Amino acid sequence: MSRQKAPGYAGLVILALLLGLAFLGADIEMLDSINIAAPVWTIVALAYLLLRLLIDWRADRRGRAAMSALLAAGYIIFALLIFRPLWNGVDSVAATGESLRLVSFNINKDNPEQREVARWIETQSPDFVVLLEARDRAGSVSRLLKKQYPYQYDCRGDGNCSTLILSRTPALAVMPHARGDAENRKAISALTARFSRGGEEIAITAAHMPRPWPMGSQALRLRELAALAAEPSASQIVIGDFNNVPWSFSMNRLAVDMGVRLMSRAVPTWPTGGPAALLPIDNIYGRGCLGLVDLTRGPEIWSDHHPLVMTARTGGCGG
Template sequence: MWEAYLAITLLLLVLTILPKIPNSHWVFRFPDFGKIQITYITLIVFAAGFLIEKNAYFWYFQGLLLAMFIFHGFILIRYTPLYRVKKHQQGKNSSKKYHFISANVYQFNKEYDQFISLIEKNKPEMFLTMESNGDWEKALQVLENEYPYQHKVTLENTYGMHFYSKINIEHSQTHFFVADDIPSIEAHLKTEDGFSFVFFGVHPPPPSPTEEETSKERDGDLLSTAKRVQEIDKPVIVVGDFNNVAWSKSSILFRKTSHLIDPRVGHSFVSTFHAKYRLLRFPIDLMFHSENIFIKNLKTLENFGSDHLPVYCQFFIDHQNDQQEERVEEASADEKAEAEEIIQEGKMEDGERNAVVTED
């Protein structure tokens, strides 16, 4: 028992230290994804420690486990209702409430009808699909009368994206910030009650043993989006499969560089992947918004056959309410320089992806 306790404690220590090392290889970045699970396991091992036979080093390792639990807990508590943030009510100057759904549909998922039923049930004004290829585009044609405004980037490499809207899209464009096969969507919309805003859809590649060896393209793509957001003088929403977690260094740098707000703070993790394994679920489908956009509801919806749960958001716009300004953090000069360096590294990285990806 002591050997197992010792081995697990040392493994937890390694997983805690690795993300603090400034290296973009997936080995160093991946433990951040499992911070929630690492925290729970740390607490379980700490409690189980009292059941094993004690030796001279017992209290040192118990103290180490307690310190790791406090370290992780201090970070994660910000993403729970225990961390209090002010709630905002709609005022007479605000827009009406709008809704969107963001979903990584999983390119090889054939449950098209389940997703279409999800849209028809929740009736969002907008929805974004990721990993949507030609088959998905064809299946979603039944919704085009109800969602007459569209922006489509049809790819077969698991990075296709489609944006559908009931709200008028005044203009839109596709960005390929760091690679010519990794798109982002920028759509400028105007509501019937006269409110303009910009919707960004993003889906950078993950650092993992099966995809990209490093996080350079992911981080470069996200920070390029953050830089573009700073050029826009309208309310902004950025949403999608970030393949990142909100507490990672690159997510924090994205938030500071873009001057956007993370709605998970004071709310919940909103974990989305993997849809089939609740205990191994990570919050990697993220959302950020500008200070004049107010979130009323942010949650996951039911599984429709994908490996990601869809994200549902309800929001309103209010240009007269400045009470969220205090939640906006700005990057320092050093952080801005770091962001520029990461963007350049992302552009130089040669991601090895097939133009057409088939299911194994």
């Protein structure tokens, strides 16, 4: 390749390198962090490659045009692979049985308006509440809601874990998944509780995952969650703050390992305080006889996360 021609290939080389690193994210957690921004750079890369393909073809630079076409095909394959959860979600009409309403909210451990958060949750009238970064202390959201939600379960089972499930009715069984100090990320901050709804059993798994970067241990925790919390014999909702987007390889792997599909449709929930939330790091997954009825994002209430409110149906699927 001559020095005169080399600059014309620079963009193709950079995009080929980016695509290779993105695919390596399937095995290397730190590289998977690149894929958090995949919706942006995938669209930009494809637009550039298609434009280059058109220009080079018209200029009779067939070799360069062929490279652009091959790279564009690679990006399309990558997109079909990694964005699969976004169009392969839970069927909205799969279930026709009893409805349930659920709120999930990372309230921020330093939230100064616990009473305002509790009032907002009350207005939603959910059957179940998942709280993350919650503190069991005087004036906390969980205590303010104790009368309406007398059954409160945490990820260690001893009242010393900030991942909680609140319910109006008692659980059939509760499985705390933390085996140690979940508050300092030395154990998984998650729990599963099984409930009866209209004669159907449903398991709710609440989880708060560490960040994928710079901690570099989230993939291990996600595998641990899948191993501990999979409920193959019942309908299941897996919900919480995953600190990750549903199209990353690690989240794709979690969905496959647990046999769940995305219910929250990648609604952006983080961060608050700006013109708009950017990333869907709070997510809801489901499996079994579940049908999505409604999903909304809640307001900013002194947290860096927006809450999610979901109404679903469980049961009545037949067979």
